[in-house]
Amino acid sequence: MPPPPGGAVATARRGRLRRVGLMAGLLLACAAARADAVDTLREFVREVKTGRAAFTQTVTSPDGKRARTSGGRFEFARPDRFRFAYAKPFEQLIVGDGQKVWIYDPDLQQASVRPMSQALGATPAALLTGTTLERDFELSALPARDGLAWAQAKPRRADAGFELLRVGFAGKQLAAVEIVDGFGQTSVLRFSEVEQGVELPAETFRFTLPAGAELLTQ
Template sequence: MKHISFLAILLVTLLATSALANGSDELLGKVVRGLEHQFRANAAPGASIEDLQADFLQQAYLGSLDRVEEGQGRVAVRFDRRGQQLQPRFRWEYQVPSVQQIISDGSTVWVYLPENQQVVESPLPANGSEGVDDPLAFLTGLGQLSKRFTVAWASPALDSEGHYRLLLKPRQPSAIVERLELVIDRAVVNHNASGSKPVYPVRVATVFGPNESRTTITFHNVRLNKGLKDSLFDFKIPEGVEVLRPDQNQFGF
């Protein structure tokens, strides 16, 4: 059986960094608020992110095998606001190194491996991903990021282009995610200003897992609020494909 990507089994200089020392806690709070409030269920119309599409590059280091694997593809996410809850639907499509699809309609997630003629089907919790191991938290749970993770500056705190680097650790023990490192677009600190347009905050995400594994995903060509349809997140199991259903309390990653 071919190796499945980590997401399927399951996202500057010293002088510049030193400049954050004065008021760093206040700035950190602004960065976190700027990225979170666009994804909140009560976000203001016109200032919220309803859906996104992007291309991505992925580099995964498999610690147990001491091997690096690279991939690329497309991702689409829609955030459905249901009262005070926000339920993401998502679709990951890998073209490299092999064709794979990870699709969720908000209640079920399917991991489809055409070359293996298999699909892994798992339920999603009724309230989204909160409270379970979720390697996609950096993408689908941004509105509750500080509730699920402790957030601090990474080292260094800025990348070479002046974007913010954050270190996140799960508040509850996780068997899949040991920590996250995110590169956040510097424009988010001004997003609370009246009339500001949405800006997708995550430029780069690195997920650190067990056995020294890590997966870095870089997003580019991001498109926001294009009105993605339900049909994009539907999955019909092809005829003749084997369906695997793991433990009902876990994702099929």
């Protein structure tokens, strides 16, 4: 069979070049989008000083079976002030006041308290409410998933108590956090009704031991 005319060869080559160019453009766009997720995380830590949201938390065992689901409200103010108020299936309150972390169980009428420096460290709460992102975590970009842009944060400290976090953003807004602990268990927090940059009363991050409750110090 005779070779195709020169014009046809040139056209075919131009088509291949266009396809290669399109693929390269898509790869560059994907790489840029992934890099943007890390930039979004950096901007979140740098620019978003306060926030609040509803959350649901699902904890899954290493074998993939769902272990438990809980939910409540989350509020934070940098630096190092936060409040997790679990409403279901059981009430529990976790408050970081900038100096100490308090955990209160209404059913047991017991509270525990630890210094912030011991309780926080390179933890998920430190990432969401702290200011030392680059010092405490190694950051990398992940492929988009579930309509969100994802960044991964791996603690630099070996004793952080967990393996890694994945933080998902819808645009510039915090949408999800996934935590993989040292036992392979995964906790997924999904946020809704998110408000960033809101004014929060100082008492939001104060804990007063209820009358009759027992205080356990650690």
